[in-house]
Amino acid sequence: MKKSIKYLIAFLTIGWTGSAYAQNAEMADTFRSEGKIYVVVAIILIVLTGLIVYLFLLDRRINKLEQVVARKKQTKAEGKSF
Amino acid sequence: MAFDMKNWLKILAVVILFYVHTAGLLADVPRLNILNETIRALYFHVPMWFGMISLFSLSVYHAVRYLLNPALDQDHRSVEYANVGVVFGILGTITGMIWANYAWGSPWHGDPKQNYSAIAMLIYLAYFVLRGSIENNEQKARLSAVYNIFAYAAMIPLIFILPRLQDSLHPGSGGNPGFNVYDLDNRMRTIFYSAVVGWFLIGFWIATLRIRFKLLEETNLDLDEKVY
Numbered sequence: 001m002k003k004s005i006k007y008l009i010a011f012l013t014i015g016w017t018g019s020a021y022a023q024n025a026e027m028a029d030t031f032r033s034e035g036k037i038y039v040v041v042a043i044i045l046i047v048l049t050g051l052i053v054y055l056f057l058l059d060r061r062i063n064k065l066e067q068v069v070a071r072k073k074q075t076k077a078e079g080k081s082f
Numbered sequence: 083m084a085f086d087m088k089n090w091l092k093i094l095a096v097v098i099l100f101y102v103h104t105a106g107l108l109a110d111v112p113r114l115n116i117l118n119e120t121i122r123a124l125y126f127h128v129p130m131w132f133g134m135i136s137l138f139s140l141s142v143y144h145a146v147r148y149l150l151n152p153a154l155d156q157d158h159r160s161v162e163y164a165n166v167g168v169v170f171g172i173l174g175t176i177t178g179m180i181w182a183n184y185a186w187g188s189p190w191h192g193d194p195k196q197n198y199s200a201i202a203m204l205i206y207l208a209y210f211v212l213r214g215s216i217e218n219n220e221q222k223a224r225l226s227a228v229y230n231i232f233a234y235a236a237m238i239p240l241i242f243i244l245p246r247l248q249d250s251l252h253p254g255s256g257g258n259p260g261f262n263v264y265d266l267d268n269r270m271r272t273i274f275y276s277a278v279v280g281w282f283l284i285g286f287w288i289a290t291l292r293i294r295f296k297l298l299e300e301t302n303l304d305l306d307e308k309v310y
Contacts, residue, residue, distance in 0.1 A: 025115045037107060044103050052096050055287065059092075062294050069301050076305060 087290045091283060098280030105273050112270070116185065117253065123181050124253075125273055129281040130174035131199075135241065136282050137167035137289065138206070138234055145230035148223060155297060157223035160230060162292040164209060166285045171203050186251060195252040198240040205233045205240075 031037060106125035114121060141163035148156035178196065179189040190196060212229055216222040245252070 025113045025118055027113055028119050041104055041107050044107070045100065048099060048103055052099075055284075055291075056092070058291060059287075062291055062298070065298055066294065069298055069305070072305055073301065 086294070087287050092287055095280050095283035095287060098276050099284065102273055102277040102280055106277065109273060110269060120181055120184065121253075121270075123177065124270065125277045127174060127177040127181065128274070129277040130170045130177065131241070132278045133281045133285045134167045134170040134174060135237075137163045137170060137285050138237060140286075140289075141167060142230050142234040145227035148227045152220065152224065154219065154223060154300070155293075157227065158293050158296045158300075159289075160227060161213065162289045162296065164206060164230065165292065166289040168203065168206050168210075170281075170285055171199070171206070175199065175203065191251070193252055194245040194248045194250045198244050202237040202240040205236050209233055 028037075102125055106122055111119075111121050141160050144156045144160035144163065148160060175196075178199075182191050182193070182196070183189045186193070209226060209229055213222055213226045216225060
């Protein structure tokens with residue numbers, strides 16, 4: 001297990017640094033070297049987290065409603081059989 | 083019957099998207115002219131289209147199942163997958179327009195890929211117009227299931243075939259850099275395919291929520307009916 005996680009991390013982070021690309025087009029290198037890219041990453045991750053949490057809460061609400069409706073259905077069915 | 087998405091799949095989707103949004107901005111990408119840093123749009127713009135196509139495929143699958151065996155819950159699934167698919171398509175179009183404005187000089191450049199994907203979107207929007215115009219639920223389900231098959235059959239050539247028959251400035255077309263074997267390097271591939279899977283799972287999740295909500299509405303109506 002531990003080994004497979006290690007391999008997974010290695011696989012996912014292949015080539016994050018040490019570029020060997022031939023074409024030398026202009027990139028946001030200064031922006032990156034100043035570390036400001038991490039600000040952008042943080043902002044995006046927070047927005048993403050917020051939306052995902054919202055989705056989980058929505059999921060939970062529907063779950064609860066499903067239980068209520070199922071109970072209602074059951075009591076109704078029992079009432080009918082009498 | 084409860085219709086649910088496994089919790090581990092939801093967690094997986096979240097983990098994948100966190101990975102994509104971090105690595106997508108931090109990891110190395112090929113240094114190509116014209117594209118420059120916007121090559122990273124591959125991780126965010128293209129998965130929208132992949133998500134749309136997968137969701138439309140699920141939609142047409144349930145449309146066919148409805149026609150084989152008319153049960154309204156198949157219709158609910160079909161319409162909700164199409165619904166989320168359209169949202170993905172709109173996001174794909176808008177993100178593409180932002181990029182086109184930067185790279186091509188105008189948001190709507192009339193590129194084959196833009197035009198044909200817009201036509202495909204309109205065909206799917208007509209699906210919802212059709213549904214909105216029919217009162218009877220069974221009729222609505224049956225007619226829109228038939229239309230869904232036509233829409234899907236039109237979408238596939240519009241997205242996959244027609245743009246390839248013409249010159250396009252879109253990355254990956256003709257000699258333009260982008261999605262092809264020489265440029266889409268293995269390092270980009272990992273993040274790109276992760277993004278496709280992650281966004282599809284999120285789209286699928288939202289669709290299941292909408293389907294469950296629709297089933298609840300229906301059960302609620304049934305319960306009310308029996309009272310009177």
